[in-house]
Amino acid sequence: MTKVLTQTIGYPRIGPNREIKRALEGHWKGKVNANDLLATAQQIELASWRTQAATGIDRIGVGDATLYDHVLDWAWRFGLIPERFRQLQGLDQYFAMARGRQGSPALELTKWFDTNYHYLVPEIDDSLEPVLHADAYLDTIKRAQAELGERAVPIVLGPVTLIALSRPDSVEEADILADLLPLYLDLLGQLKKIGVSEVQLHEPALVLDYAADLRSLYETTYPALNKVGLAINLVTYFDDLGDNLGWVLALPLQTLTLDFSRGRNLEAVRQADWPEGLTLAAGVVDGRNIWRMKSEPAIALLEELADLAPLRVSASSSLQFVPYSVTGETSLPEPLTGVLAFAEEKLGELTLLGRALSGEAVEDDLAELSARLAAFRAFAPRDAALSARLAALDDGVFSRSEDFQQRRAKQIPLPLFPTTTIGSFPQTKEIRQLRAQFKNGQISPEQYHDRIDAWIAYTIGVQEGLGLDVLVHGEFERSDMVEYFAQEMTGFAFTENGWVQSYGSRYVRPPIIYADVTRPEPMTVREFERAQSFTNKPVKGMLTGPVTILNWSFPRLDIERREIAYQIGLALRDEITDLEAAGARVVQVDEPALREGLPFKADRWQEYLTWAVDSFRLATGGAQSATQIHTHMCYAEFGDIIDAIDRMNADVISIENARSDDETLRELAEYQYDREVGPGVYDVHSPVVPDEAQVVEKLRSFARHLPPERIWVNPDCGLKTRGWQEVLPSLENLVRAAHEVRAELSEPVPAGAE
Numbered sequence: 001m002t003k004v005l006t007q008t009i010g011y012p013r014i015g016p017n018r019e020i021k022r023a024l025e026g027h028w029k030g031k032v033n034a035n036d037l038l039a040t041a042q043q044i045e046l047a048s049w050r051t052q053a054a055t056g057i058d059r060i061g062v063g064d065a066t067l068y069d070h071v072l073d074w075a076w077r078f079g080l081i082p083e084r085f086r087q088l089q090g091l092d093q094y095f096a097m098a099r100g101r102q103g104s105p106a107l108e109l110t111k112w113f114d115t116n117y118h119y120l121v122p123e124i125d126d127s128l129e130p131v132l133h134a135d136a137y138l139d140t141i142k143r144a145q146a147e148l149g150e151r152a153v154p155i156v157l158g159p160v161t162l163i164a165l166s167r168p169d170s171v172e173e174a175d176i177l178a179d180l181l182p183l184y185l186d187l188l189g190q191l192k193k194i195g196v197s198e199v200q201l202h203e204p205a206l207v208l209d210y211a212a213d214l215r216s217l218y219e220t221t222y223p224a225l226n227k228v229g230l231a232i233n234l235v236t237y238f239d240d241l242g243d244n245l246g247w248v249l250a251l252p253l254q255t256l257t258l259d260f261s262r263g264r265n266l267e268a269v270r271q272a273d274w275p276e277g278l279t280l281a282a283g284v285v286d287g288r289n290i291w292r293m294k295s296e297p298a299i300a301l302l303e304e305l306a307d308l309a310p311l312r313v314s315a316s317s318s319l320q321f322v323p324y325s326v327t328g329e330t331s332l333p334e335p336l337t338g339v340l341a342f343a344e345e346k347l348g349e350l351t352l353l354g355r356a357l358s359g360e361a362v363e364d365d366l367a368e369l370s371a372r373l374a375a376f377r378a379f380a381p382r383d384a385a386l387s388a389r390l391a392a393l394d395d396g397v398f399s400r401s402e403d404f405q406q407r408r409a410k411q412i413p414l415p416l417f418p419t420t421t422i423g424s425f426p427q428t429k430e431i432r433q434l435r436a437q438f439k440n441g442q443i444s445p446e447q448y449h450d451r452i453d454a455w456i457a458y459t460i461g462v463q464e465g466l467g468l469d470v471l472v473h474g475e476f477e478r479s480d481m482v483e484y485f486a487q488e489m490t491g492f493a494f495t496e497n498g499w500v501q502s503y504g505s506r507y508v509r510p511p512i513i514y515a516d517v518t519r520p521e522p523m524t525v526r527e528f529e530r531a532q533s534f535t536n537k538p539v540k541g542m543l544t545g546p547v548t549i550l551n552w553s554f555p556r557l558d559i560e561r562r563e564i565a566y567q568i569g570l571a572l573r574d575e576i577t578d579l580e581a582a583g584a585r586v587v588q589v590d591e592p593a594l595r596e597g598l599p600f601k602a603d604r605w606q607e608y609l610t611w612a613v614d615s616f617r618l619a620t621g622g623a624q625s626a627t628q629i630h631t632h633m634c635y636a637e638f639g640d641i642i643d644a645i646d647r648m649n650a651d652v653i654s655i656e657n658a659r660s661d662d663e664t665l666r667e668l669a670e671y672q673y674d675r676e677v678g679p680g681v682y683d684v685h686s687p688v689v690p691d692e693a694q695v696v697e698k699l700r701s702f703a704r705h706l707p708p709e710r711i712w713v714n715p716d717c718g719l720k721t722r723g724w725q726e727v728l729p730s731l732e733n734l735v736r737a738a739h740e741v742r743a744e745l746s747e748p749v750p751a752g753a754e
Contacts, residue, residue: 010155072120100688113204113238212243323509376514421463485549617649662702
């Protein structure tokens with residue numbers, strides 16, 4: 001029987017012990033030089049190659065490692081450098097594009113498709129003259145060849161996806177392609193010269209709803225690239241190709257990688273006229289969840305596909321979205337670890353499927369997996385009482401008792417341009433050490449709470465001293481906006497080393513939802529009460545919304561996402577009731593992940609948006625009219641879901657704005673959104689401190705879009721990643737700017753003026 005090959009299309013790149021994070025942040029602080037930073041990155045890269053090779057993977061994707069973001073890497077390699085950064089060189093230029101400099105804002109940061117990974121949006125205008133700088137990349141491929149031989153397959157971000165995900169300024173896509181295509185031809189030619197025989201060109205834009213509009217670009221690109229003489233593996237992921245599969249199959253390709261973990265690619269392939277000689281790399285090992293696959297259905301699927309096309313076995317996407325290895329987890333219960341598969345375990349799943357399709361005996365492996373699943377089901381049964389509560393919900397629980405205008409009249413009185421922050425304040429080394437000491441039993445609960453309360457008191461004092469109008473407690477007890485709430489509810493498990501990259505050096509450890517979710521007791525009331533006791537100004541109760549908790553966790557697959565979101569919504573509803581009883585007049589329920597869960601195909605949007613918004617309304621629908629409900633959203637394209645945002649019925653929405661050129665603000669204004677909005681006035685993910693004049697101009701521009709009485713003043717996002725030395729002057733300038741514009745709008749109109 002012919003051997004069926006296995007492939008990977010990306011691997012975690014942060015280091016098993018977050019080595020890249022420490023090297024990066026040390027470099028930014030001037031403690032790690034560029035050579036040592038690059039050496040660390042190469043060591044992590046080499047270890048990843050060796051792990052994949054040792055597991056038996058036949059074709060290993062290489063060249064996907066990055067110091068910050070792979071999209072930024074390709075923009076940089078092709079010379080897509082905005083004018084404001086062109087005076088810089090080398091890594092100074094690269095990191096300035098990622099993080100910004102005084103007077104030079106960073107590239108826009110937004111979500112990579114429907115993941116919680118953020119990429120930097122390339123900017124393209126008429127002044128650009130793209131040029132290829134690929135020496136470092138080619139050196140990486142040579143190192144991979146020396147280690148892996150022909151198993152090394154370079155990963156290249158495809159030109160059409162690079163263009164589709166960029167922000168062009170009055171430049172036609174066809175004109176951009178005309179400039180970029182010769183550079184891609186040059187790159188592939190150089191890869192061929194060093195002995196590369198196959199290349200992965202990643203084109204996830206093919207799964208987008210507007211992919212058909214890009215057809216002419218693809219049909220220009222791939223016949224040209226095919227002439228280089230390299231075997232092209234066109235890689236797609238995250239969804240199906242839909243009606244586009246037919247014309248994609250007509251492109252001159254040697255391999256087409258499709259995702260069979262999401263979407264409807266199976267139905268499309270069944271109906272397709274598959275070209276002779278084109279290999280199908282079937283992404284059946286899900287690169288985005290952490291559960292072991294059900295092997296028998298996967299083998300049956302692959303056997304069916306093998307009758308339709310020459311076959312490879314693939315991960316459905318890069319494995320960068322899962323942690324490195326379950327072997328690093330020593331505190332999880334055995335029935336749970338037995339059904340988990342992180343990146344290394346998924347490599348084993350790939351080789352198992354490859355062996356099965358190649359005719360090897362795998363019955364013992366399948367029996368072991370079946371036993372593990374049975375043990376897990378016994379360990380995590382369903383909650384009958386919670387199911388009954390969900391079944392008893394009626395339409396009334398999803399709505400506030402009065403409309404916005406009636407509610408607003410009963411809520412806290414505020415001046416024009418009220419000032420606030422999004423929630424978190426700097427998570428300093430001292431704060432992290434304090435939480436670690438408490439976790440490790442080195443200090444008592446009383447000692448821990450006393451020290452947390454001291455930080456809360458300090459932060460309330462700082463905000464009062466700066467003159468902010470609505471205060472927050474700072475979230476010093478929270479390591480992460482999702483993990484904290486997950487730790488307070490049932491049904492969640494937590495890893496020790498399950499880090500995945502969110503952006504740059506920012507990593508998260510998504511909780512695992514392994515059972516039904518309930519709230520045994522109040523989660524935030526104690527810290528709220530302490531904060532409110534230090535001030536007469538209103539303090540926000542701070543909650544993370546149900547969709548964000550769901551989307552930023554690894555949910556159990558045999559419980560519908562809608563049901564999990566409703567379970568979390570009920571827990572938050574009870575929490576809001578307790579916060580109100582404790583005196584909260586403002587409660588913020590953050591939903592930054594609402595947009596990222598939107599399906600790519602428009603005909604599937606309504607189903608998702610209905611339950612996603614309803615879970616938020618379930619959480620907030622029981623709030624008293626006098627309670628002002630805020631929500632926060634950031635770093636995603638929200639224009640497509642303005643209707644859904646409106647239906648959330650929040651009293652105030654704060655949005656990321658500084659890197660997106662007021663786009664969402666303008667969309668809300670055009671929609672005639674009639675509630676209050678806090679467009680971010682400065683970028684918290686840059687170390688740059690905004691000056692007062694910049695913020696004043698921002699606020700004046702906001703007032704050209706929205707009535708002044710509906711505008712709030714706040715940063716883009718939480719302040720946990722910034723230092724106090726940046727936060728204090730930034731907020732001081734924010735408050736001063738708000739007072740200045742407030743005074744301008746309060747000045748009487750001179751007699752005779754129109």
